[in-house]
Amino acid sequence: xxxQEKLSIIVFSGELDKALATMNIATGxxxxxxxxxxxxxxxxxxxxxxxxxxxxxxxxxxxxxDKMLPGGPDKLPLSNLNMGxxxxxxxxxxxxxxxxQSLPEFLELAQELDIKMVACTMSMDVMEIPKEDxxxxxxxxxxxxxxxxxxESKFSLFI
Numbered sequence: 136x137x138x139q140e141k142l143s144i145i146v147f148s149g150e151l152d153k154a155l156a157t158m159n160i161a162t163g164x165x166x167x168x169x170x171x172x173x174x175x176x177x178x179x180x181x182x183x184x185x186x187x188x189x190x191x192x193x194x195x196x197x198x199x200x201d202k203m204l205p206g207g208p209d210k211l212p213l214s215n216l217n218m219g220x221x222x223x224x225x226x227x228x229x230x231x232x233x234x235x236q237s238l239p240e241f242l243e244l245a246q247e248l249d250i251k252m253v254a255c256t257m258s259m260d261v262m263e264i265p266k267e268d269x270x271x272x273x274x275x276x277x278x279x280x281x282x283x284x285x286x287e288s289k290f291s292l293f294i
Contacts, residue, residue, distance in 0.1 A: 149178030197263025
């Protein structure tokens with residue numbers, strides 16, 4: 136297969152700073168004319184959770200995952216200096232004062248730029264995250280779908 140001006144990113148981390156870096160790279164690439172695919176797996180799926188009440192998991196283990204995982208893009212911790220959540224609040228406040236887009240705004244921009252966002256169905260199944268709990272406008276697929284995209288990409292990143 137020939138390489139195209141295409142970028143594929145595995146979004147593994149559920150941490151704010153890494154999520155922001157992912158979205159900054161992805162939206163920058165899309166704005167430059169590249170075709171971009173984001174594959175959200177394991178902790179990265181938390182980035183796609185809707186605000187408000189959720190359907191949630193049905194088993195005890197699934198409910199434990201639901202309680203332990205961040206409740207959406209506004210709830211992600213920092214990878215360093217999180218300080219019990221104070222670090223991520225300080226980061227969000229600083230970003231707002233500097234007029235830097237928030238993570239939910241980056242997600243909206245990604246959809247406007249036609250960035251393909253795929254939630255890993257295996258991760259969703261393991262952590263019992265129902266489709267109804269995720270934002271609209273995303274796709275669902277397994278690792279084979281991502282590998283197909285990545286094989287056609289000029290760049291592939293793991294964040």
